Amino acid sequence: xxxxxxxxxxxxxxxxxxxxxxxxxxxxxxxxxxxxxxxxxxxxxxxxxxxxxxxxxxxxxxxxxxxxxxxxxxxxxxxxxxxxxxxxxxxxxxxxxxxxxxxxxxxxxxxxxxxxxxxxxxxxxxxxxxxxxxxxxxxxxxxxxxxxxxxxxxxxxxxxxxxxxxxxxxxxxxxxxxxxxxxxxxxxxxxxxxxxxxxxxxxxxxxxxxxxxxxxxxxxxxxxxxxxxxxxxxxxxxxxxxxxxxxxxxxxxxxxxxxxxxxxxxxxxxxxxxxxxxxxxxxxxxxxxxxxxxxxxxxxxxxxxxxxx
Amino acid sequence: xxxxxxxxxxxxxxxxxxxxxxxxxxxxxxxxxxxxxxxxxxxxxxxxxxxxxxxxxxxxxxxxxxxxxxxxxxxxxxxxxxxxxxxxxxxxxxxxxxxxxxxxxxxxxxxxxxxxxxxxxxxxxxxxxxxxxxxxxxxxxxxxxxxxxxxxxxxxxxxxxxxxxxxxxxxxxxxxxxxxxxxxxxxxxxxxxxxxxxxxxxxxxxxxxxxxxxxxxxxxxxxxxxxxxxxxxxxxxxxxxxxxxxxxxxxxxxxxxxxxxxxxxxxxxxxxxxxxxxxxxxxxxxxxxxxxxxxxxxxxxxxxxxxxxxxxxxxxxxxxxxxxxxxxxxxxxxxxxxxxxxxxxxxxxxxxxxxxxxxxxxxxxxxxxxxxxxxxxxxxxxxxxxxxxxxxxxxxxxxxxxxxxxxxxxxxxxxxxxxxxxxxxxxxxxxxxxxxxxxxxxxxxxxxxxxxxxxxxxxxxxxxxxxxxxxxxxxxxxxxxxxxxxxxxxxxxxxxxxxxxxxxxxxxxxxxxxxxxxxxxxxxxxxxxxxxxxxxxxxxxxxxxxx
Numbered sequence: 001x002x003x004x005x006x007x008x009x010x011x012x013x014x015x016x017x018x019x020x021x022x023x024x025x026x027x028x029x030x031x032x033x034x035x036x037x038x039x040x041x042x043x044x045x046x047x048x049x050x051x052x053x054x055x056x057x058x059x060x061x062x063x064x065x066x067x068x069x070x071x072x073x074x075x076x077x078x079x080x081x082x083x084x085x086x087x088x089x090x091x092x093x094x095x096x097x098x099x100x101x102x103x104x105x106x107x108x109x110x111x112x113x114x115x116x117x118x119x120x121x122x123x124x125x126x127x128x129x130x131x132x133x134x135x136x137x138x139x140x141x142x143x144x145x146x147x148x149x150x151x152x153x154x155x156x157x158x159x160x161x162x163x164x165x166x167x168x169x170x171x172x173x174x175x176x177x178x179x180x181x182x183x184x185x186x187x188x189x190x191x192x193x194x195x196x197x198x199x200x201x202x203x204x205x206x207x208x209x210x211x212x213x214x215x216x217x218x219x220x221x222x223x224x225x226x227x228x229x230x231x232x233x234x235x236x237x238x239x240x241x242x243x244x245x246x247x248x249x250x251x252x253x254x255x256x257x258x259x260x261x262x263x264x265x266x267x268x269x270x271x272x273x274x275x276x277x278x279x280x281x282x283x284x285x286x287x288x289x290x291x292x293x294x295x296x297x298x299x300x301x302x303x304x305x306x307x308x309x
Numbered sequence: 310x311x312x313x314x315x316x317x318x319x320x321x322x323x324x325x326x327x328x329x330x331x332x333x334x335x336x337x338x339x340x341x342x343x344x345x346x347x348x349x350x351x352x353x354x355x356x357x358x359x360x361x362x363x364x365x366x367x368x369x370x371x372x373x374x375x376x377x378x379x380x381x382x383x384x385x386x387x388x389x390x391x392x393x394x395x396x397x398x399x400x401x402x403x404x405x406x407x408x409x410x411x412x413x414x415x416x417x418x419x420x421x422x423x424x425x426x427x428x429x430x431x432x433x434x435x436x437x438x439x440x441x442x443x444x445x446x447x448x449x450x451x452x453x454x455x456x457x458x459x460x461x462x463x464x465x466x467x468x469x470x471x472x473x474x475x476x477x478x479x480x481x482x483x484x485x486x487x488x489x490x491x492x493x494x495x496x497x498x499x500x501x502x503x504x505x506x507x508x509x510x511x512x513x514x515x516x517x518x519x520x521x522x523x524x525x526x527x528x529x530x531x532x533x534x535x536x537x538x539x540x541x542x543x544x545x546x547x548x549x550x551x552x553x554x555x556x557x558x559x560x561x562x563x564x565x566x567x568x569x570x571x572x573x574x575x576x577x578x579x580x581x582x583x584x585x586x587x588x589x590x591x592x593x594x595x596x597x598x599x600x601x602x603x604x605x606x607x608x609x610x611x612x613x614x615x616x617x618x619x620x621x622x623x624x625x626x627x628x629x630x631x632x633x634x635x636x637x638x639x640x641x642x643x644x645x646x647x648x649x650x651x652x653x654x655x656x657x658x659x660x661x662x663x664x665x666x667x668x669x670x671x672x673x674x675x676x677x678x679x680x681x682x683x684x685x686x687x688x689x690x691x692x693x694x695x696x697x698x699x700x701x702x703x704x705x706x707x708x709x710x711x712x713x714x715x716x717x718x719x720x721x722x723x724x725x726x727x728x729x730x731x732x733x734x735x736x737x738x739x740x741x742x743x744x745x746x747x748x749x750x751x752x753x754x755x756x757x758x759x760x761x762x763x764x765x766x767x768x769x770x771x772x773x774x775x776x777x778x779x780x781x782x783x784x785x786x787x788x789x790x791x792x793x794x795x796x797x798x799x800x801x802x803x804x805x806x807x808x809x810x811x812x813x814x815x816x817x818x819x820x821x822x823x824x825x826x827x828x829x830x831x832x833x834x835x836x837x838x839x840x841x842x843x844x845x846x847x848x849x850x851x852x853x854x855x856x
Contacts, residue, residue: 014834178837178856205851212856288856291841 011228012155013179017059017074020115023230024153024237025063025072032061034091042087044125045080053079058088060095066238068110071099077117077158084163085122089132096139103146111241112143112150114171119186120162133163140170141247149173149244153233154180154222159211161186169221172244172309175236176213176222178292183211205288209272214287214295218276219266220258223309225299227292245309255309316485323348323487324510334463334506335495336513342371344511348487349375349451352382355404356449356481359389360472360640361411361436361679362522362612365455367491367515369394372453377402384408386447388436388473388640390677391415391522399427408447410434411677413522420675423747433675433753435683437644440473443480452481452488455519458499459492463506466499469613469621469636470521475504476641482508493518500633523615523850525591527565529833530855535767538816538826539722540566543655544575545819546770547763548584553697553718555587557647557684559656563722563765567655571599572832589647589684592617592628592636594849597842598832600627609646610638611680620846640680647684652697653718654684658755659727662738663783663795665758665773667721670740678755685756687717701762704774716774719756720763725791732793733766734786758782764789768796769815776812788813 012020021030034040036054045052057079062071073092075082084092095112102108121129140150149172154160159181160168168174168182176182187201200206209215217225224240226232245251266275276284281298290298312318326347330340345368349355357372358365373394383404385395390409396418398404408431412419422428434442443449454477457468467474481488489511490504540563547553548567558564571585586606590596592614599605609629613621613636621628621636631637647654658667669676691698698715706713723733744752764771764786771785780803788804790796807813816823833839836853 010829011834014828179835203851204854205856208854208856214856289845 010230012177012230012233013157013228015230016078017076017115017117020230020233021059021063021072021074024113024115024234025065025070026067030061030063030072032059033095034060040087040091042085042125044086044128048124050080050124056085056087056091057082058091060091062109065111065113065234065241069108070111070113070241071095071109072113072115074115075117075156075158075164077156080122081119082117082156082158082164083119083122084129084132084136085125086128086132088122089129089136093132093135093139096136096143099148100139100142100146103148109148111148111237113237114150114152114167115156116152116154116160116164116168117156117158118160118162118164119158120164130163133166136163136167137170140167144172144247147247149241151175151237151240151244153237154182155213155226155228155233156180159183172247173224173240174216174222175224175226175233175240176216177226177228177233178213178295179228180213180216180222181208181211182216182221187211206271209288212288215272217299218272218279218287219262225296251309320485320487323350327511331511333461334509334511335461336489336511338367338513338516341368341513342374345371345453345489346375346379348489349380349383351380352384353450354384354386354447356387356443356452356454356477357385357395357398358452358454358473358477359387359391359395360470360612361389362524362614363455363470363472364389364392364520365453365491366392366394366520367517368453368455368489368513372403373397373401375403381405384431386439386443386449388439389413390419392520393418396422405429406431408432408434408439408442409677410436410439411679412675413524413677416674416676420673420743420747423675430749433677435644435678436473436640436680437648437683440476440641443476448484448486449477449481450486452477452486454478454488454490456490456492456503458494458496459490459509459512460496460499460506463490463509463512464499464502465490465492465504465506465509465512466501467503468500469618469638471503471638472612472640475639478504478508487511489513491515491519500635501631503631503637521613521615523853525560525593525614526616526836526849526853527560527562527593527595528836528853529565529569529595529831529838530835532562532566532569532828532831534827535724536563536566537570537828537830538767538821538823539563539724539765540570541574541821541826541830542767542770542816542819543567543720543722543765544570544578544580545821546814547653547655547718547720547765548575548580549578551653551697551700551718552584553653554584555651555695556585556653556655557589557651558593559654559681559684560591561657561722563657563724564655565593565595566831568593568595568599569831569833571604572602573830575604576602589643589651592621594836594839594847595833597839597847600624601842602832609643610636611640611643612638616847616849619848620843623846644680644683647680648686648688649691651684651717652695653720655718655720655722656681656685657722658733659723660733660735660738661721661723661764661786662735662758663786664779665721665761665764665782665786666738666754667756667761668738668740668754670738670743670753672739672742672746675743675753678753681755685719686760687719691715691717701774704772705762707777716762718762719760720765721756721761722765725766725768725789725793725796732795734790734793734795736795766791769813769818772812772814775810781807781812785812
């Protein structure tokens with residue numbers, strides 16, 4: 001017998017960006033903007049003798065989720081690490097600005113779904129990529145200021161690193177699975193700069209203990225934890241669209257307060273089991289190893305909630 | 310009058326010289342190097358246990374500390390030469406000559422050392438070939454081995470990674486040699502006696518547990534659609550066709566894909582119980598789903614695999630375990646099983662030439678052979694029959710005469726383009742250039758073409774059993790070589806004729822739909838899935854986790 005959780009497919013981690021969109025939205029509702037047929041590609045990769053992609057690794061468009069209009073952005077983590085670059089960045093920023101412009105009109109959407117799967121800025125287009133991240137943050141906050149929630153969905157192979165980690169933190173709500181990772185400086189970069197004693201990037205259990213979905217949701221770096229299948233991400237996206245806090249000064253102050261308390265409580269910890277022990281979790285070392293049902297039970301029994309964001 | 314006991318006398322002299330550094334058989338770690346200085350003499354043949362997986366790494370670092378002025382010109386005879394310390398022995402001038410089987414991570418360093426004349430190379434062997442020579446002309450004078458624990462009498466528990474140890478000790482101890490074991494711990498009573506203390510002269514408690522490399526863990530997350538297509542082709546065109554029940558799998562991703570397809574695609578083909586029931590195989594984590602689905606009767610292992618011990622202890626009907634409950638592996642026995650008791654070997658390679666010779670050598674690396682040339686060869690001494698063996702033999706002979714003997718199925722799986730888009734099919738193997746450069750009399754060939762029965766690529770199967778001459782073989786190989794230069798140079802008419810004869814079979818000839826070849830077909834798509842399948846008994850090493 002094949003274990004049920006393995007046949008429960010398709011998995012978010014395994015799926016391409018396009019398949020994630022298909023699984024996330026109501027059937028036949030997705031309308032892509034600047035799709036691959038238009039061949040708006042990176043003008044830079046050829047200089048490095050690297051193959052471009054017809055969509056530059058980002059898919060943007062509109063569709064419906066449970067009958068309500070949404071805007072959707074999906075990074076393809078398998079193309080150039082899902083990186084922010086000139087064309088891919090312009091597609092993201094353009095859609096976010098269009099969403100703000102259409103707020104309150106018949107073209108308005110109920111939410112923006114941001115499917116992050118990225119290592120951050122594309123090094124071959126570093127300046128354009130850095131600009132793209134900054135402009136994305138600015139445009140994203142504009143969408144939130146217009147009263148439209150932006151929901152980040154993180155569970156791809158590349159995680160959400162570098163500028164992708166910063167963008168994630170700016171969203172109204174963050175949904176993550178066990179395999180998802182969020183951070184700014186990636187494990188390999190830390191190891192390169194500070195040595196393997198500081199952070200051993202090949203110790204993958206360590207990488208996930210620090211940056212992985214379970215740690216992030218326990219610490220409030222993510223708001224919803226889901227099992228790794230596409231259907232669970234869809235359900236969480238629909239749910240959290242209505243749960244996002246208002247984008248107000250009070251929310252920002254509450255978030256600042258929450259982060260300050262977190263830093264003072266756990267700032268000296270070297271690894272997450274230390275944090276779990278200090279937070280009073282019964283079996284800190286077992287957090288990575290229990291199954292998803294047990295972990296979800298742990299979350300609900302401790303009523304872990306992070307209202308601010 | 311000739312002295313017939315020189316070896317025993319020599320042994321006694323050395324043992325006496327070493328005695329002050331030991332308390333009975335127990336030697337403190339700090340004294341280990343001094344003890345080695347007394348026991349080892351220049352020119353000795355030394356086996357410094359380096360297996361495929363387990364390494365006597367502490368004793369290796371001790372030996373590397375002796376003064377080359379005192380001890381030099383050692384002749385190293387060991388199957389695996391994989392630690393930097395092993396190469397240091399040659400670099401420092403402590404060792405001179407080398408006979409080995411496998412080098413793995415040191416393959417580049419060995420090639421450089423050979424080029425610089427730091428190593429005098431005896432030969433690169435297969436495992437049982439080297440083991441055989443331990444008993445004929447390469448018997449060690451001193452063996453430095455590794456075990457999990459020992460008692461003060463020297464009784465040794467080698468545990469799941471028993472591997473080469475009994476073979477090395479037998480040859481050394483019964484020919485007046487000296488056997489020294491490093492153990493992780495000295496205990497009052499060992500869980501089971503893998504090597505009787507009678508054969509062990511000294512035991513040293515090492516400061517760190519011996520090193521073991523997880524060599525056989527393939528992450529299902531890295532299996533590609535193309536490998537899945539090849540696995541489907543192999544299952545339909547070879548497993549379903551010949552029904553080999555007893556087999557060995559190589560360590561590549563293509564065979565890992567087959568293992569992961571058994572409970573899904575294999576089940577659909579109705580093959581459960583019909584094929585792949587008895588194995589000579591390392592404990593591949595990717596076989597867990599097939600075991601749990603009732604495909605596998607039993608498995609004998611060359612060695613163990615990091616993280617698999619608890620799973621195997623809980624499945625003693627499948628694995629060979631001791632009365633203590635842990636796995637017992639044995640490389641000599643298992644290689645012998647692969648040679649004589651298996652109907653099929655299927656594995657990956659890096660390069661194949663137009664005669665079907667294959668090699669994993671690149672111009673600047675000598676990775677050695679390990680067991681593949683043995684697994685992947687037809688045993689001419691075999692006399693028992695099986696349906697798979699006879700069918701292969703009849704195909705090779707072109708009929709069923711009164712004296713047609715069988716053939717072992719030797720299947721090579723390879724993607725037409727390998728890593729870095731390097732063509733896997735070549736006019737001349739890189740190993741020939743290497744042999745010319747290093748003046749080797751025999752170019753290192755993993756499996757010779759006359760042993761290969763089938764080549765599987767994503768383009769289909771070339772059945773070399775049905776080829777009647779060298780031209781057939783060449784065109785059959787070109788016919789499955791896809792868009793590589795070798796494939797593009799095929800004779801279209803001849804390839805089409807071979808396809809009509811069934812020598813070449815394309816996916817469509819087999820009823821395999823390439824569109825069906827995707828990761829959803831895998832019984833496990835991640836290491837985490839394998840843990841789930843094992844009911845939490847498999848605990849993968851950290852480098853394979855993504856949770």
